[in-house]
Amino acid sequence: MSSIFTVPVSLAERSYEITIRAGLLERLGSELKHHAVKGKVAIVTDRRVARYYLKTVLETIKQHGIEPVPIILTPGERSKTLQTVETVLDVLARHRFERSSVLLALGGGVVGDIAGFAASIYQRGMPYIQVPTTLVAQVDSSVGGKTGVDHRLGKNLIGSFFQPRAVWVDPLVLQTLPAREWVAGLAEVIKYGIIADASFFSYLQRSMPDLLKQAPKVVAAVVKRSCEIKAEVVSADERESDRRRILNYGHTIGHALEALGGYRSLVHGEAVGIGLVQEADLACFQGWCSHEVVEAIRRTVKEAGLSERMPRWIPSKIWKAMLHDKKVSGGRVIGVWPSRIGEVRIAPLEKQVFDRWYGASQIP
Numbered sequence: 001m002s003s004i005f006t007v008p009v010s011l012a013e014r015s016y017e018i019t020i021r022a023g024l025l026e027r028l029g030s031e032l033k034h035h036a037v038k039g040k041v042a043i044v045t046d047r048r049v050a051r052y053y054l055k056t057v058l059e060t061i062k063q064h065g066i067e068p069v070p071i072i073l074t075p076g077e078r079s080k081t082l083q084t085v086e087t088v089l090d091v092l093a094r095h096r097f098e099r100s101s102v103l104l105a106l107g108g109g110v111v112g113d114i115a116g117f118a119a120s121i122y123q124r125g126m127p128y129i130q131v132p133t134t135l136v137a138q139v140d141s142s143v144g145g146k147t148g149v150d151h152r153l154g155k156n157l158i159g160s161f162f163q164p165r166a167v168w169v170d171p172l173v174l175q176t177l178p179a180r181e182w183v184a185g186l187a188e189v190i191k192y193g194i195i196a197d198a199s200f201f202s203y204l205q206r207s208m209p210d211l212l213k214q215a216p217k218v219v220a221a222v223v224k225r226s227c228e229i230k231a232e233v234v235s236a237d238e239r240e241s242d243r244r245r246i247l248n249y250g251h252t253i254g255h256a257l258e259a260l261g262g263y264r265s266l267v268h269g270e271a272v273g274i275g276l277v278q279e280a281d282l283a284c285f286q287g288w289c290s291h292e293v294v295e296a297i298r299r300t301v302k303e304a305g306l307s308e309r310m311p312r313w314i315p316s317k318i319w320k321a322m323l324h325d326k327k328v329s330g331g332r333v334i335g336v337w338p339s340r341i342g343e344v345r346i347a348p349l350e351k352q353v354f355d356r357w358y359g360a361s362q363i364p
């Protein structure tokens with residue numbers, strides 16, 4: 001029998017568990033039964049995930065006497081709009097889903113964010129369960145209850161905090177993930193080592209060849225430890241007042257690069273990979289960490305197959321793009337800076353410092 005790991009997310013009456021189990025997808029029906037789900041269940045997914053997994057999911061659910069109602073979205077970030085949420089709400093209303101019904105979010109972060117947001121507003125909130133199918137979703141977006149969609153004036157501008165009832169992770173589904181998406185997810189995994197756990201970071205360095213080959217045991221261990229760190233941070237600070245901010249390491253520059261590339265040049269994790277290295281370099285420039293720390297991060301990011309350099313097309317607008325991000329307070333950018341592997345500090349970044357660093361670091 002495959003190993004089962006559970007990770008608690010402790011949030012008083014909103015607490016839930018992350019279950020990690022190879023082959024879990026084929027057992028969805030019995031898991032739902034176990035959670036006393038009856039009647040109908042809505043399954044929000046995207047076309048690509050549906051092609052691989054919907055048949056299996058529909059079968060197991062029907063076998064347990066539950067009626068699945070699939071809602072299949074167009075894959076990709078462009079779907080993350082209010083309009084898509086409306087489509088989901090339409091189906092829920094037409095099928096007369098009730099506040100006690102359950103919605104499953106089967107897919108990557110895009111599906112999870114849309115489905116979670118729809119669940120948070122349908123009849124003022126219906127229970128939902130995250131069944132994440134990308135590495136990013138399994139280690140990051142499915143945990144923590146941030147839901148939402150993009151607005152033409154900004155990414156993730158509209159949303160809510162709404163915790164799922166459970167997160168069900170089947171690492172086996174990662175086998176069909178395109179290589180680019182897999183590698184992008186590794187940026188978030190490396191981030192966890194840097195912000196919270198030096199021995200996990202060393203483990204990642206040692207295991208990188210196996211991780212890149214997706215050795216099942218290593219994948220399960222990495223997903224588990226990443227979920228534990230995210231769960232611990234979220235449990236300490238559900239609404240991102242302070243502690244949760246450490247999760248933004250690599251994302252100040254990362255988000256700016258993503259935006260400047262029109263959300264097409266770089267996928268999120270690729271931008272974060274560059275952010276991890278460049279923000280460490282910025283920390284070092286300010287005397288907050290050693291060169292060794294920067295080099296360890298640089299090596300690990302490169303070994304994961306991610307780029308660590310600022311793209312050539314980066315215009316001088318990068319500071320403006322960083323200011324645009326929501327981690328801004330009083331015209332300053334609040335950054336997360338490594339002091340050593342496993343430990344970060346939160347501190348504002350002044351434009352003059354950034355300009356000096358940027359000028360010095362961009363000389364070829």
Ligand SMILES: NC(=O)c1ccc[n+]([C@@H]2O[C@H](COP(=O)([O-])OP(=O)(O)OC[C@H]3O[C@@H](n4cnc5c(N)ncnc54)[C@H](O)[C@@H]3O)[C@@H](O)[C@H]2O)c1
Pocket residue numbers: 046047048049052075076077080107108109110111113133134135136137140141142143144145146147156173174175176177178181268
């Ligand atoms: N809510 C949060 O806390 C949080 C955290 C991080 C990221 N996010 C959001 O998550 C989104 C990115 O998520 P993502 O990286 O998972 O992208 P995604 O959901 O767009 O998925 C990437 C691609 O992989 C496909 N796919 C998914 N699972 C697959 C599988 N098992 N096999 C084959 N193909 C599969 C999808 O169809 C899609 O084409 C962004 O919108 C980001 O804002 C949210």
Ligand SMILES: [Zn+2]
Pocket residue numbers: 140188251268272
């Ligand atoms: Zn991220």
